[in-house]
Amino acid sequence: MPIGQAKFGLLGGVASEDSLVLLDSYEISTSTSSIEFRNLDFYETYFLVWNQLSTAGSSRMTMQFYISDVLNSTSGAYRSVHEIIDANGSSGQIQNNGGASILATAQGITSGYGYIYQGYYGSGYRQYNLHSCNRYTRYQAAYGGGHSSTDGFIDGIKLNFNATTTGYSAIYGMSNS
16 A cells, blocks of 8 residues: 555644655565564654565464564453455454454455554553455455553564465654654
8 A cells, every 4th residue: 555545544634754764664575474573763653554465365464562672472462353344245343352463454465554653651552553455255454453551662563474475564653743
């Protein structure tokens, strides 16, 4: 998804495209089960994009945070709800009430974006919202959000695929200026 579309949707009026600072990006062309954005500079808000990430079969992309350089994979660390809408008109919710990772997309080939908010200076909740379009056996749109309660700042993000993948992903910091 082009940055301009996401900026128009959620950043419009809040930040300009000039305030996005590219921190890291990956062009994935060989099989991998995850990618990691590590040692991120501190920003109150991160903007994550992915394009044409292709997972095998019915796999879904999940996400986890690094806090003070430690992967937060503790059961109960993440809570979220996502609505998934199929091209055939059916829809449903997927709830995660205390899992060890965040469900980030529906199934198959996915493109999308998300915002990750740091919260109140080192303690409290890290909030996120994610939006994606997917193609598996049919087209799907997914959107949702949630939080992770932990002390410390996010300094890394891990995307897990549970299957081989190709595609592109990038992370931006949003400056306040």
